[in-house]
Amino acid sequence: MTADLTTDVLVVGAGPAGSMTAKWAAKHGAKVLMIEKRQEIGSPVRCGEGMSKAWLSDVGITPGRWINLEVEGARIYSPSEKVFEINEKHAGNEVGYVVERDEFDKQLAIDAANAGVDVVLKTAATSVLKENGRVVGVKAKRFGEPFEIRATVTIAADGFESQVGRWAGISTNIAMRDMDTCLQYRMTNVDCDVRYCDFFLGKVAPGGYVWVFPKGEGLANVGIGVQVSQVKAMADARNYLDRWIEHHPGYAKGKKIDMVGGGVSISAPLKQTVGDGIMLVGDAARMIDPLTGGGIANGCIAGKICGEVAAEAVHAGTPTKEFFQKYEVGWRAVLEEKLYRNWLAKEKLVQLSDETFDKVIDALQGVRLEKLSVHNILKAVNEKYPEVTKEFEAFL
Numbered sequence: 001m002t003a004d005l006t007t008d009v010l011v012v013g014a015g016p017a018g019s020m021t022a023k024w025a026a027k028h029g030a031k032v033l034m035i036e037k038r039q040e041i042g043s044p045v046r047c048g049e050g051m052s053k054a055w056l057s058d059v060g061i062t063p064g065r066w067i068n069l070e071v072e073g074a075r076i077y078s079p080s081e082k083v084f085e086i087n088e089k090h091a092g093n094e095v096g097y098v099v100e101r102d103e104f105d106k107q108l109a110i111d112a113a114n115a116g117v118d119v120v121l122k123t124a125a126t127s128v129l130k131e132n133g134r135v136v137g138v139k140a141k142r143f144g145e146p147f148e149i150r151a152t153v154t155i156a157a158d159g160f161e162s163q164v165g166r167w168a169g170i171s172t173n174i175a176m177r178d179m180d181t182c183l184q185y186r187m188t189n190v191d192c193d194v195r196y197c198d199f200f201l202g203k204v205a206p207g208g209y210v211w212v213f214p215k216g217e218g219l220a221n222v223g224i225g226v227q228v229s230q231v232k233a234m235a236d237a238r239n240y241l242d243r244w245i246e247h248h249p250g251y252a253k254g255k256k257i258d259m260v261g262g263g264v265s266i267s268a269p270l271k272q273t274v275g276d277g278i279m280l281v282g283d284a285a286r287m288i289d290p291l292t293g294g295g296i297a298n299g300c301i302a303g304k305i306c307g308e309v310a311a312e313a314v315h316a317g318t319p320t321k322e323f324f325q326k327y328e329v330g331w332r333a334v335l336e337e338k339l340y341r342n343w344l345a346k347e348k349l350v351q352l353s354d355e356t357f358d359k360v361i362d363a364l365q366g367v368r369l370e371k372l373s374v375h376n377i378l379k380a381v382n383e384k385y386p387e388v389t390k391e392f393e394a395f396l
């Protein structure tokens with residue numbers, strides 16, 4: 001029989017957002033317990049493993065052996081395969097490093113443990129405990145045995161399929177058009193360029209894109225995300241990806257050695273990410289960038305703020321929804337504007353025809369943009385194809 005536990009801060013889920021929250025709460029003097037339902041942190045990997053790098057030092061992550069390779073930038077391919085190159089600084093939150101995601105997640109958990117966090121594996125939250133409407137921990141199962149964990153502050157860092165927030169009564173509903181279903185092969189013997197992360201747009205991946213993130217020595221993560229509302233069945237993602245590979249000889253000759261699938265939110269952020277006794281972070285709070293589908297950076301950035309506020313609430317004895325506004329306001333100040341802007345851009349992009357994508361990329365040929373923004377791209381497109389920018393007037 002597993003004994004019941006008590007802690008200041010309970011973090012459910014040891015992904016990047018969970019480990020980051022746990023570490024910063026511990027660093028600020030809270031007693032922290034992080035539970036993870038899987039037996040191995042970071043494995044199996046469900047990720048393209050692309051990551052920008054500018055944010056890492058802000059949240060205290062030191063580059064380490066989890067870096068697989070460093071890329072110069074991204075190449076965006078139109079349906080007729082005109083290419084637009086963007087350097088790493090401007091290319092969004094999936095471009096900079098290609099990482100070993102399992103090593104990365106483990107390193108963040110090690111950093112958390114070294115800061116004083118207790119990590120318990122093979123332990124799943126099964127419901128939340130509530131007293132007078134406030135979350136005071138979770139019911140959990142460890143190796144199938146039920147027990148309770150009582151906590152002053154509970155953090156839902158349980159990823160895209162998050163249930164903890166919903167159990168607590170926070171609306172985490174998501175529309176079909178705000179979800180991508182993803183599939184990825186690890187392929188060997190492919191002809192990819194290790195200097196770039198490649199993105200292929202248009203009807204090859206309705207409402208999403210095909211990605212190729214190089215891993216070196218002929219290895220690459222070749223994946224696809226398609227908007228759930230634009231496909232008939234989940235298996236369609238595989239059909240689209242297989243078709244894309246078939247039409248690209250440099251990949252058709254390759255061999256698939258691994259396959260992973262999963263969902264990403266491409267939604268606007270949640271309206272509310274806190275409640276009495278509880279805060280949501282990372283994919284559980286729908287913090288994925290709706291344009292790129294990248295969520296590692298945002299989860300970690302919000303995680304630092306979440307951990308700091310959790311510790312403060314413990315010290316002040318005020319784990320209330322009102323107190324947690326500090327987190328709500330804090331993470332929104334850093335991430336929300338871009339999330340909304342990219343969500344609006346995504347709403348438009350998913351409707352574009354292949355012909356329009358071709359025109360957009362064509363208009364950008366040879367253009368040097370001072371700063372890569374939707375506004376600047378549309379200004380460049382407007383010079384050559386004013387009819388294309390008409391439907392984007394709101395952005396201009």
Ligand SMILES: Cc1cc2nc3c(=O)[nH]c(=O)nc-3n(C[C@H](O)[C@H](O)[C@H](O)COP(=O)(O)OP(=O)(O)OC[C@H]3O[C@@H](n4cnc5c(N)ncnc54)[C@H](O)[C@@H]3O)c2cc1C
Pocket residue numbers: 012013014015016017018035036037038042046047048049050051093094123124125126157158159160182183184223260261262263264281282283284288293294295296297299
């Ligand atoms: C195919 C695919 C490719 C992607 N590629 C990229 C990419 O290249 N770059 C990028 O930035 N992002 C990418 N993403 C998104 C990225 O993986 C997520 O945004 C990121 O993992 C979010 O971190 P997180 O900590 O919020 O959630 P997660 O990493 O999902 O961690 C949540 C953890 O909670 C655990 N958990 C869940 N429920 C419970 C429970 N009840 N009790 C205990 N533990 C629980 C899970 O086992 C998991 O370990 C991709 C996603 C997919 C599906």
